[in-house]
Amino acid sequence: MGDARQDALLAQMRRGTLQYCVLALLASEERYGFDLVRGLADVDGMVTSEGTIYPLLSRLRRDGLVESTWRESTSGPPRRYYRATNAGRRALADFQREWSRFRDAVDSLVEGKADT
Amino acid sequence: MTRTGDHLVDEYLKRLRRELSDLPRARRRELVDEIAGHIEEARSGLEAENEAELRNVLERLGDPAEIAAEERARSGLGRRRGGWLEYLAIFGLLLGGFVFVVGWFVGLVLLWLSEAWTTAEKVVGTLLVPGGLLPAFLIGLGGLGGYTETCSSRVDPATGAELGVVCTGGPSLAARIFWIALAVICIVGPFFTTAFLATRMRRRAALVYEASAGSA
Numbered sequence: 001m002g003d004a005r006q007d008a009l010l011a012q013m014r015r016g017t018l019q020y021c022v023l024a025l026l027a028s029e030e031r032y033g034f035d036l037v038r039g040l041a042d043v044d045g046m047v048t049s050e051g052t053i054y055p056l057l058s059r060l061r062r063d064g065l066v067e068s069t070w071r072e073s074t075s076g077p078p079r080r081y082y083r084a085t086n087a088g089r090r091a092l093a094d095f096q097r098e099w100s101r102f103r104d105a106v107d108s109l110v111e112g113k114a115d116t
Numbered sequence: 117m118t119r120t121g122d123h124l125v126d127e128y129l130k131r132l133r134r135e136l137s138d139l140p141r142a143r144r145r146e147l148v149d150e151i152a153g154h155i156e157e158a159r160s161g162l163e164a165e166n167e168a169e170l171r172n173v174l175e176r177l178g179d180p181a182e183i184a185a186e187e188r189a190r191s192g193l194g195r196r197r198g199g200w201l202e203y204l205a206i207f208g209l210l211l212g213g214f215v216f217v218v219g220w221f222v223g224l225v226l227l228w229l230s231e232a233w234t235t236a237e238k239v240v241g242t243l244l245v246p247g248g249l250l251p252a253f254l255i256g257l258g259g260l261g262g263y264t265e266t267c268s269s270r271v272d273p274a275t276g277a278e279l280g281v282v283c284t285g286g287p288s289l290a291a292r293i294f295w296i297a298l299a300v301i302c303i304v305g306p307f308f309t310t311a312f313l314a315t316r317m318r319r320r321a322a323l324v325y326e327a328s329a330g331s332a
Contacts, residue, residue, distance in 0.1 A: 033150055034157035041176065049178025054150045055187035058143075076160055077153065 014046065019056055019065075020099070021046060023084050023092040026066055030083035032073075033057065057082060065091055121170040125155055128174050135184035138199060138318075147187060151177065202232050202317055209241055210310050213250025220247050232317045241313055245305040252302035255295065 018040075025031065025039055033054065041047045060066040065088035073079045084092065129152055136144045158173040159165060177183070208223020227233065227241050245251055270279040287295065 032157075034154050037154065049176075049182050049186075050154070051151055051177040051180075051183040052186040054147055054154070055183065055190040057150075058147065058187075059190040076156060079153070079157075080150070 017099075018046070018053075019060060020092055020095045022053070022056060022060065023065060023088050023095075026082055026084040027089055027092055030069075030081045032071075032079035032081050034079075036082060060088070064088075119159075119165060121159070121165060121167055124167065124170050124174065125152075125159075128155075128177075128180065132180035132183060135180045136187065139187065143191075147183075151183070201226055202230050205230060205241075206310055206313050208248075209313075210248045210306050213247040214253075217247070217250065220250065223248075227313075233313065234316075237313065237316055241309055244309045245302050248306045249303070252299060252306070255299045255302055 021040060021043075022036070025036055031039065036057075037047075037050045037053045040053060041050050047053065057066065061068060061082075064085060066082050067085050068080050068082045070078045070080050129148060132151060133144065133148055136147065139147075154177065155173060158176075159170065162169050162173075205223050205226035208219050209227060210223075212219025212221070212223045224242060227238055233241070267281050269281055271277070272279055
């Protein structure tokens, strides 16, 4: 438990799925960076360093999966709000399908249900 | 209005900027602004700001090096280009000659090992001018200084008035022009090479960045 190789694997899995978690949070409502980052960080085990979300957001924006708008804030400087684009929502839907299949397959093998 | 924790935040952002130094300026500024905005939001949410609370905010953000590594990975920049080894190469080529000449060769090896430059650029770095500024220094010492020029005043024996100065043993006009031209090349060359290698390296980093950003 907790050995280095397992840690590295978990980090890889987290890294690979993080962008879909971001898209999921941005699919139905727009959020500003800090709000989004805290939303992810509050889910246990999802994000270890909050700052690493910003490079991901920028990548998603350049890939056209999210878009951003600046809005005035009542409590300070303007905030950059992000929301998923149609392409982003499609990418999320594709991932959800694949992820369900993958998760079920792994579950069935790991939990030994494949034998029955 | 300065707050007690400002120096912690400044220090953090300064480290982040340094870690991102090889990114295109626009992207670096954008990312640093976003992180700075995040810190602002977090600070405004604190009940009473004290150093411990602020340290927690920065710790949750993560090490600047980690954020920079993530940015490089997400943008496809991969290996850090224009890192300190590249700067050491440039520095070694310019001034390494003065470190027992070995320093220049260290710079040369680093230049050829780096992926930040094309072969043509490495050739320029090697040939203009071997030894960096050392040859210019040696020319200053040995070239013109190698002549022992003796000058004497001609004095009118009757009145004791000075008539003029006669010099012998100095370099001829052609030799003077040759040495001065060589000295100019040896001084301007290494500085040109330094600027050339530095700008090429940075521009390439920007191109790699945009190319990877453009491909989905």
